Amino acid sequence: MTTPRRPQRPRGPQPPPRRPPARTASATLRLASPKRRLRLATVGLGAVFTLFIGRLVQLQFVDASALAAEANVNLYQTVSLPAQRGTITDDSGVVLATTVDAYDVTADPYMFTPGQAHIPDAPQRAAALLSPLLGVPAATLARDLTYTGVGDRYALLAKQQSPQTWNQITALENKLVAQAWSGTCLAENNLALKAGDSGRIDEDCANILNGVFHQQDTKRVYPDGGLASNVIGFVNADGQGAGGLEEQFNALLAGRNGTETYAQSGGEEVPTAGGSEKPAVAGSDIRLTLDRDIQWEAQQAITAEVKAAGAEQGYVIVQDVTDGRILAMATAPGFDPNDLAQADPDNLGNPALQDAYEPGSVSKLMTMAAVLQQDVATPLTHVTVPGTLLRAGTVFHDDVAHGTEHLTLNGVLAQSSNIGTILAAEQLGPTEQQADQVLYSYLTKFGIGQFSGLGFPGETQGILAPPAQWSGSQQYTIPFGQGLSVNALQTTSVYSTIANGGVRIEPTLVAGVTGPDGQFVPAPAPKETRVVSARTARTLAGMLQSVVASQEGTGIMAQIPGYLVAGKTGTANRVDPTTGRYNGYTSSFIGFAPADRPRITVSCVIQDPVNGHFGGELCGPVFKQVMEFALESLQVPPTGGAAANLPVNW
Amino acid sequence: MVVLLLSGGLIGLLMLNTALNQGSFQLAQLQQQTTTLTDEQQGLQQQIASWSAPDSLAARARGLGMVPGGTPAFLEDNGTVLGSPAPLPPGGGNG
Numbered sequence: 127m128t129t130p131r132r133p134q135r136p137r138g139p140q141p142p143p144r145r146p147p148a149r150t151a152s153a154t155l156r157l158a159s160p161k162r163r164l165r166l167a168t169v170g171l172g173a174v175f176t177l178f179i180g181r182l183v184q185l186q187f188v189d190a191s192a193l194a195a196e197a198n199v200n201l202y203q204t205v206s207l208p209a210q211r212g213t214i215t216d217d218s219g220v221v222l223a224t225t226v227d228a229y230d231v232t233a234d235p236y237m238f239t240p241g242q243a244h245i246p247d248a249p250q251r252a253a254a255l256l257s258p259l260l261g262v263p264a265a266t267l268a269r270d271l272t273y274t275g276v277g278d279r280y281a282l283l284a285k286q287q288s289p290q291t292w293n294q295i296t297a298l299e300n301k302l303v304a305q306a307w308s309g310t311c312l313a314e315n316n317l318a319l320k321a322g323d324s325g326r327i328d329e330d331c332a333n334i335l336n337g338v339f340h341q342q343d344t345k346r347v348y349p350d351g352g353l354a355s356n357v358i359g360f361v362n363a364d365g366q367g368a369g370g371l372e373e374q375f376n377a378l379l380a381g382r383n384g385t386e387t388y389a390q391s392g393g394e395e396v397p398t399a400g401g402s403e404k405p406a407v408a409g410s411d412i413r414l415t416l417d418r419d420i421q422w423e424a425q426q427a428i429t430a431e432v433k434a435a436g437a438e439q440g441y442v443i444v445q446d447v448t449d450g451r452i453l454a455m456a457t458a459p460g461f462d463p464n465d466l467a468q469a470d471p472d473n474l475g476n477p478a479l480q481d482a483y484e485p486g487s488v489s490k491l492m493t494m495a496a497v498l499q500q501d502v503a504t505p506l507t508h509v510t511v512p513g514t515l516l517r518a519g520t521v522f523h524d525d526v527a528h529g530t531e532h533l534t535l536n537g538v539l540a541q542s543s544n545i546g547t548i549l550a551a552e553q554l555g556p557t558e559q560q561a562d563q564v565l566y567s568y569l570t571k572f573g574i575g576q577f578s579g580l581g582f583p584g585e586t587q588g589i590l591a592p593p594a595q596w597s598g599s600q601q602y603t604i605p606f607g608q609g610l611s612v613n614a615l616q617t618t619s620v621y622s623t624i625a626n627g628g629v630r631i632e633p634t635l636v637a638g639v640t641g642p643d644g645q646f647v648p649a650p651a652p653k654e655t656r657v658v659s660a661r662t663a664r665t666l667a668g669m670l671q672s673v674v675a676s677q678e679g680t681g682i683m684a685q686i687p688g689y690l691v692a693g694k695t696g697t698a699n700r701v702d703p704t705t706g707r708y709n710g711y712t713s714s715f716i717g718f719a720p721a722d723r724p725r726i727t728v729s730c731v732i733q734d735p736v737n738g739h740f741g742g743e744l745c746g747p748v749f750k751q752v753m754e755f756a757l758e759s760l761q762v763p764p765t766g767g768a769a770a771n772l773p774v775n776w
Numbered sequence: 777m778v779v780l781l782l783s784g785g786l787i788g789l790l791m792l793n794t795a796l797n798q799g800s801f802q803l804a805q806l807q808q809q810t811t812t813l814t815d816e817q818q819g820l821q822q823q824i825a826s827w828s829a830p831d832s833l834a835a836r837a838r839g840l841g842m843v844p845g846g847t848p849a850f851l852e853d854n855g856t857v858l859g860s861p862a863p864l865p866p867g868g869g870n871g
Contacts, residue, residue, distance in 0.1 A: 221825065226818040227811070289815035349825030395800075422830035687847050688859035758848035763858040 202401070203390045209381030211346065212409030214358055214371065216418040217451075217637055221349060223358055223372070223463075225365075228286040228345035231260060231295065235273040235281050237337025241323035244315075245332045252334045259294050260284040271337075283338070285363075286345040299335040306333045346372075352462045354421050356476040357414070357455050357635065359583075360463040369474055371412065371635075373583050378639065381409035411640040415451035420444055423755040425456035427748045428730065432458040435713075435744050436736035441478035442748060443618045444756055445727045447718060450622065450631030450652050453726070453756065455479075455615075475584060482586040482611035483712050483733065486698020487542045487680075487741070489607025491666065492620060493551050494539055496568040498665055499658045502553040505536040505669050508776050515545045518598035522548060525697060525740075537774035540672040540679045542695060544606045551605035562593035562601050569604075571657045572620045572630065574612055579632045579653070588612040607698060618729040621716045624670075625692070625724030628663035630655050667692045668770030671721045678774050683746030684717055686754055688764045692724070693717020693749065695741035700734060710734040715745035719753055722767040726760065728753045 185193065214223040238248040245251070253267035260267070262284055270281040306315055311331035318325030346361045359370020367376035384406035389396040424442040432440040444454035455478050461469035497503050511531040515522045524543050531543075538546030555561035569575070575590030589611040596604065603609040615633055623630040632652040640646045658666075670692030674681040680695040696714035701707065716729040730745035730752070738744055756762075826832060849859030 226822070227815055288819065290819055347822065349822065350829045351831070353830065419830060422834075687862065688849060689847075754845075754847055758845055761850075763848075763850040766858060 201389050201391075202387050204385050204387045207384035207386055207403075207406040208344070209383050209406040210408045211344070211365065212379040212381065212411040212640075214379075214412050214414065216354075216414055216416045216421070217453075218417070219413070220418045222354060222414070222416075222418070223346060223348050225344050225346050227289055228343045229289065229292040229340040230285050230343045231256075231283045231287055231292065232339045232341055233271055233281045233283055234337045234339070235271055235278050238271045238334070239273045240326075243332055243334060243336070244318045244325050244327045245329050245334070246326075247329075248332065248334045251329070251332075252338070255298060255335065256283065256295070256338070259291055259298075260287060286343055292340050295335065295338060295340075299333065299338065302333040302335055306331050346463075348463045350418070350422075351464060352460045353418065353425065354414075354416055354455070355460055355463045356457040356478065357416065358463065359476075360466055360474070370476060370583065371414075374581060375412055375636075379409045379412065381642065382407040408642045410642065413637045413640065413646070415446075415453065415634055415637045416455070417444075417453045417759065419759055420752070420756050421454040421456060424454040424728075424752045425458065425460070427751045428456050428732075429458040429460070431730075431744060431748045432732060435732055435738060437732045437744075438734040439477055439481075440730070440732040440748075441481075441614045442731075442752055443478055443614055443727075443729045444752060445618055445622050445633060445729075447622050447625040447724045447727055450619075450633050451637070452615075452633055452635050454752075455635075476582065478614045478731075479578070479580070479582050479585045480613070481733070482588045482613055483731070484608050484610065484698045484701060485612050485617050486607040486696040486712060486714065487544075488617050488621075488694050488696035488714050488716050489610070489612075490539060490542065490547050490605070491624065491670070491694055492569055492572050492574070493547055493565065493605040494535070494669065495572075495624065495658050495662060495666055496554055496565055497535070497550050498662045499568070500554055500564060503535050503550060505534060505665055505772050506776075507535045509533050509535055509538055509546045509549055511538070511543050511546045511549070515548060517548065517602045520599045520602070522602065532776050534773055534776055536669045536672050536772040537678070539669050539694070540676050540774050542673075542680050542697075547606045548602050551602075558601060559593070562596055562604075565605060566590075566593040568657070569610070571655065572623060573616055574610065574620075578613075578615050578619070580615075580635050582635070586611075586613050588616055607696065614729060614731050617714070617716055617731075618727055621694075621718055621729065622727040623657050624663050624666050625718040625727055626663075627660040628656055628658040630657050667718075667721050667724065668772055670694055670717065671770045672772050672774060674717065675769055675771075676774055680740070680742045681715060681717070681746055683742050684715055684749045684753075686719065686750055686757075689719050689757070690721035690765065690767060690769055691717055691719045691753070692721035695746070697739060697741045711739040713739055713741040713744040715741050715749045717749055717753070719757065720762065720765045720767070721770070723765050725762045726753065726756045728756065 211225040213221050213225070215221050235249070236242060238252060240246045240248070249268045249271035250264075252271055253264040256262070256267055257264035260283060267283060270283055305311060311328070314327045314331050318327045344365060346365060348355065348358065355370075357370055359372040359374075360368060361372050362368040367373040367379065372379065384404045386401070386403045388401035424444055428440045428442045431437075440458050442454065442456045443452065445452050455476070457476060457478050459470070459473050461473045498505075511528075511533050513523065513527065513529050522545055524545055533541065533543060533546055535546075535550060537543075538550060551565060552558070552561055554564040569590060575588055577585060577587045591600070591610075593601070596609075600609040619630065619633055631654050634649060634652050636649050638646055638648040671690060673679045673695065674684050674691045674693050681693050684691055684693050694716055696712065696716070698712040698714070699708045700710045700712045702709040712731065712733055713735055714729065714731040716727070718724045718727040728749050730748040732744050735744055843864055846864050847859065847862070849857060849861035851857055
């Protein structure tokens, strides 16, 4: 608008100014046609607006959806909302595994270079400060903090530190900051900043923790350390269950992560722009049937005995007779799930369920159950037991050499005579094949050769061949517990079955689950099956008393003053897992108390002991210690009943 | 009139912004507080757990001169004794 006038100003001195004469002499000056100008402007403007409108149409209608999608990619940010992993508690609610907040301490090594930190040895100094807090050797930290070249902007110094540790680091850094920006240091730091990479300051003036950061993380903690770690298992570095119940119930414990989507601009949430949130579903809490105190006592007892006997490993299982719940399942040696790095990988399993071994004499109870239930003998039946017995080309003998003995059937069990047991088992059928068939049916009903129903990862079902495949000698060894394999829970369950009046209750390890809604859902009632009659079970309980109470019995070390105890020793030849040949022993004792009104079954198994090998000697004291503790914990008083006192000899 | 409308709108916008910011400040502060309190609670819980763990309880009991109970015996309301109570040998149960 001013352009036409501007050239006139410098030419100011020109005498005839254009405008005043223009007013008077308009007729003489020829103006350009305004119509043409207007038309030109209109066309020009029209063209411009058409372009605008075209672009608008293109943006709003033609490319709209594609552009909107492209914008949304940047506008909407989706973050994952991690679900809280459920806890694992014992039967009374004591927490055995839980998840807590933790921080990963990280650093930017670039910020520790002399150019950035303004001192030459920042990594070493920072490492010396952090090492006691993080529990990582200073040399390792210094190496992590040393800048190795372009792109080295991240170092993970320590994973899953407690909030307290991070607070200590923050406090330390705050102190350094205060020091660096006060007094003479303030001036030094300002000078160094101006000097850039070449600036240097006094070591005491540097905030060497400036490049230390933290990331949110979670950590699985097991407050009681190695307590029941064989059952509970552990989680891997990603927090996913990788062993034991943590693995078996991983999906249930983990819950479901949620997502949150929000509009963002420059990293900040845009208010009122809307967004969507799919909340996380917290993991469920699992309540076990284990009793923490009994578990602890069992673990103490078996750990001490395995050590004293120089054994490879040992297991103790405590089961409630009346409902099949497992009160304790301890193994030794164990591991601390809080410190997997230090754990021996061989000890991370749960051999009480995963190790199949030949049970030996504890298995004679099933043979006796079959003999009594089939009515082919009574506890008082006379058995003449020779010193040796030839069957299928094999000479069988008893653990302790003897001449011909006159034992009752009760005495055969009390003294754990292999020969007597073979003779009794032969009575089960008119032919050996039929007798095998009958024995097999009882073993199966007792749960041998079958999974326990726990569904525990890596659980073994043991080995029990069908009778048609029993070899010549196997048909004589199976009655006394060699030539078949079981896990410790299977044999425990056999004794609980007899203790429970002949009804087998499937063992359970999980009492119930508390879902994200806070509702506790008890586990379904376990399956119950009758194996032998109540009368047979009562008779067997009486016979098992002789094992412990009789002076000729093998289990006298399991006696508990004031209580009637029923139990059976086992001293089996063990198959060496590496060579597959018999080498060493499996020593065991399984029993229940009170014998006349059973409440608790305790089993103890010790594999490959070096100092001693008799089941009664090694496992008897363990049984006694754990049983006494369990009776006390569960407040089971003695019944005051009379001992069965069945005769051993005739 | 127009000036009034404009300045009114401007002030309104300012107040809306302030309110939103205030809310987000408060949110951040409360979130921070929640984190701190959660951390504290978890820390204390872990401390309790470590004190009440069977291992440390047993060690403390032993430190006080206590010994494991050994064979249990029960005293009924009417004075009857169930079981065979016996004094423990010095230094521990299971004698």
